[in-house]
Amino acid sequence: MNKLFRKCLAVSLLLSLVLSGCGNAGQSTDSAAGGDSGNSSSGSEQIVIGFLGPMTGNNATDGKDMLNAVEMAVRKVNEAGGVNGKQIKVEVADDGCDPQMATSAANKLVSLNVVAVVGGYCSGSTLPASGVFENAGIPLVVTAANSSKLPEQGYQTLFLINGLVPDQAKTAMEYAMKKNAKNIALIHDNSAYAKDLADSAKAVVEQAGGKVIAYEAINPEEKDFSALVTKLKSLAPDAVYFTGYYAAGGLLVKQFRQKEVPGMFIVGDGSFSEDLIEIAGPENAEGVLISATPTAEFIEGAEAFVDEYKKTYGIAPGPFSALTYNGVNLLVDALKRAGAAEKEAVRVALKETKDFQALGQTITFNEQNTMDTSNFAVLQVELGTFKLAE
């Protein structure tokens, strides 16, 4: 019997490993949230573009916001007669913010012959997906992911319209140090983007003469961060910068407040979500700072977009909806200029973009296909909503 038990144990441990590896892969099917129903009979009359983003998993809320923005932009274009007389159809691929799922989602879009792709929320999953698109020569307009590792790959097909991680780290840390924070604790969640942001922040702090008193990682699947909270409390930081996503961010804020850890609490743009306030509880979230690309509400000239978004979906636009909306419009503009729905022509047209006027930004790509000026700002939670800080 003892032997049997050990065998069982060995098998079960193995299986559990396999399971933990593929737990997410099982859901890589097409999401029900798919775009236009479209009329597939007239395939030649349509231009098919792809959307890549998390439809399931921890970051599904933000993914859904982005998809809403894509659908809104596409609906407008189609109602105005489409691009060069053709209607646009959106194919949705769910990356679940998981590198494995993202690769199969990207392959799915390639096999559907999309002419270009908009999206990319988690940098960790956008990185492998961008490689798939590069191999297939399909342009990818990244509207949320912003790890500096993305442009470092040197892909010709990759375009980023969001500010990059080092810019964000600089914005956040300079704000903190201006407020007399000298001893700063950094926490990331081991995802590509969060680690990148924490590393950049470390560099900024050390360069400016501050001190990083703790550099910690958490497991985003955990719910109990009490050991970390106790440790940081004993170190008494002037500021804590958490660079991961809102599900863990909200819990961290809550547990930090419960144990009364001193100092400012700053989170990165992965935690820029109403859900952060809800998870932490409004009274705990009060005063939390966020380094982020401002949402549509903070963008001058985006009032019409915000109104229409609220009217259509009954909720406020999320953190990346305006950027994603811009991404689709940029792509439509490039499609028009390219003249043909052909991926290389679209890529060249995207590259040649000059002073494209979008909500809150003017898009011109530099050598690395990124923006020269960052649009990051520091926001603050006030009475349960986000306000621009200072």
Place this chain on the structure above:
Amino acid sequence: MEIILQTLVDGLVVGAFYSLIALGYTMVYGIIKLLNFAHGDLYMLGAFIGFSLLSWLTGDGASAAGLLGIGVVFLLSMLLVGLVGMGVERLAYRPLLTAPRLSILITAIGVSLFLEYGTMIIWSPNVFVYPVQLPQTGWQVMGATITYTQVGLIAVSCLLMYALNLFIHRTIYGKAMRAIALDQTACQLMGIDVHRVIALTFFIGGSLAAGAGVMAGAYYGTINFLMGFIIGLKAFTAAVLGGIGSIPGAMLGGFVLGMFETVGTFWIGGSWKDVVAFSLLILILVLKPTGIMGEKVTERM
């Protein structure tokens, strides 16, 4: 000093959750030699059912349900998930009771995935915030913060475990359970309704896990459909640590694991939490394969 005390209390809370779930693992293993990998998902299901009941009771969190409300929801969730546990046993495990152990183990993993993604379809994959959250005020003891909720959680867990212990040792069903663990065929020959007792075991295990789920939801504040997976593995570790098949072992194992994890994370760092837990599992398997309180198992073999 305050740090040591704080870490101890935090570890106890985590350990209480592990213990409650580990009990289900250990009871099911003790009685039908099955490692029920769907058990962590019963914890998750408990959290979700508690969430829905509380949302319904409080009308979308507009009015607080109070402690009484939480108590009622707590018991109702335990009852419902206990029934689900029985249903799982009836549909997925009973037909395979005489099949090789591996078939039933694989079925358990299937059931686990079924529960996870079934929950995802019903409730959506989003992270949910519990409508009622337990108060966070408490005592300051030598600089450490100990909340009423933490003390309450540990007390409720201990109470449940004590009740279970009484049940196992003082009732006729408890006696039947212990007998079946020793020899199932002989029990059948003696006229014990074996299937009924096994179903009861699943009921108890499931409801304990659900109780832990509701408490975790109200304590930490958020739930999502994959929350049962990791904690299921941890509870399994706790069960093995204490000596799988042994009920006091599961309780002790849970607390030891929770404590080790919290202390380990404090010393080494947050991302090492799981490494600490599973290193402990490997260590115990190498040094004392029967677990801390595993004598009973060898006796039974």
